[in-house]
Amino acid sequence: MNTFLKGRLLAEGKTKLVYEAEGHPTLSILEAKKAITAMDDPSLTRQFDTKAKSATATTCRIFELLRDAGLPVAYRQQLSETEFLAPLCDMILLEVVARRYADGSILKRNPHLPITPLHRFHRLQIEFFLKTTKGQCSGMEGTLPVDCLDPAGKKLVEDPLILNPQDERWTLRHSKVPLWSSQGALELSVDRSRILPASVTIKQLEELTRRVFLVLEGAWMQMGFKLIDLKIEFGVDSQGKLYIADVIDSDNWRLKDREGKEVSKQLFRDDHPLSEVEGKYALVARLTEQMRIPRQAIVLWRGSVKDPGPSDSVHCPGVTVESVACSAHKAPVATLQTFDGLLDRYPDGGVILAVVGKSDGLGPVLAARSSWPIIAVCATAKEFPDDLWSSLRMPSSVPLLVAPDVDNGVLAALNILSHRNPAAYAMRRMAIETLDSPSCML
Structure with a gap:
């Protein structure tokens, strides 16, 4: 049995560290941190002892489920309570969000949608956001400045919405301003080629995102939970193969139990006690252990x-x-x-x-x-x-x-x-939802 050791630190984010796998140049080791963050605001960062363990367990079980469902995931095996082995990927600087219900920032862009009860989309809504850090986006051709300010001119706008992801040149908008408001226009555009590898298309990313969401939606429905929305990221390995990458844990989705109570990171955003957040993260990690593709x-x-x-x-x-x-x-x-x-x-x-x-x-x-x-x-x-x-x-x-x-x-x-069978559910829902117009928000 191979023993994988951490080598050089390759990258560090708010909630994880990425290391090279010593002696394995095409592999990496992802280690979770104890930190939980909110609103892109460092002052809101907190820690709880079981965060890294719960997040790693959830990601590993989810990636194993998706792999068994035939999806390409950047995951090989869990190495410890807080680490897993993955193909070394160059990350695509996009956040892709799938929504079954209208909650979060989409309500700010579409304030006409109802809040109680949440509006349900018959066809999944897929949105693309440019991934930025302190106004910078390190794309395919170096660092790209995306120093956009909010309408008041006081706060940097991170992760702007890509209004036209199918086009060659992307128009960026403030993600929390109504789509019809002129205040949402950031007067900035980006060439798609600076972000996407030549071998990857928006159509591929959208289709994979739909399949991921539907597999997870089917798995959670079996347990009586509603998957509200999901954010995922993608990467390519040294051979140009496209993967569902990074992590998928309770930081990545909104999830409600059969009574409509939140069991995800949204609790932290809504200022619930940290002990309650910790308990829900542990609950979700235990539940994902039961997820599987049946025979x-x-x-x-x-x-x-x-x-x-x-x-x-x-x-x-x-x-x-x-x-x-x-x-x-x-x-x-x-x-x-x-x-x-x-x-x-x-x-x-x-x-x-x-x-x-x-x-x-x-x-x-x-x-x-x-x-x-x-x-x-x-x-x-x-x-x-x-x-x-x-x-x-x-x-x-x-x-x-x-x-x-x-x-x-x-x-x-x-x-x-x-x-x-979550894979069968995803297969049927993919076929059913293609009957709807792509622009339909019903």
Whole structure:
């Protein structure tokens, strides 16, 4: 087993230190601090003893979940209670924010949105902010001055909003002034090429941000929590590979429990006792230990090898597509034995699509003997519509569902599995939200 030691200090932020991994030039070690900050104001920085431990545990479990969901994360392994190993990345100086609910600075930019209850966006709202420190942005071509002042001319505006991220030249705005107000115009623009590597596009960053949020939203929903919004950062390694980088912990999101109470850094911003903040950070760290991608199945069970399958294969982390050909009419014992084998292989559950033509004996038999959802698909319905009746007229205690075709049956199966599988949830929500206009704020 490799032992990774900290080498030269590469960077230091408000809440973490980044070291080179001694003897491993493509790796780095991130060490969390005890500090918690707010409002970009150093005078508001505080510390609590378990901050670094809770933040590291949360980041590592979240990155492991995202990795299992098929997302590129800058994470290899946890090294200690406060350290983890990651690919060495050049950070892209953007903060990308995904919002399910309108809270925080977006309410200042859009004061017409309701506060009680918070406005929910059916399609995630994605925003890009230029990452600055004391009015400086060290971009792809050296240090870029972004010395913008607020409308009163007294305070430096950090992390300005990029109004037009898809364009080659970005227009910057004050992030806490209404979008229609002339006071929000900072009279400053930045060439996209000075911030983004040539191999990276805004479209890539937006898509990855959506996928990250939706995986985490699905995971938190299973526990009865609402993910309000999420801020992430990106980096590229020495080969130009794009990663979800830095950290993702309770500093990065707003998160509410089933009673609508905040359990994230927002408590600190709202001046709650530090002991309460510490307790919530520890709670979130413990909860993330339960997050995982389950091992589930979609079973395409045909009465005959001649019955059709789906037009496209299913690719979803944690979901195996099993193909079975066995007639319940002709081999009822073998049918039930085969089903018992599926129960044994997939303790996290699954959905069976009973794809048969003519008289459906398979769907009713499985539905009567299974707690798994069974979806009947009549393979001959187009030519012989009356064949559907053998799947529709069921006696009591035979909860058989019916789909008009195999492809819709597969989507229904993914919807069912998504209640326990964050990756399946993200996959379905990505498809559903593309039905909305990108400019829609409903």
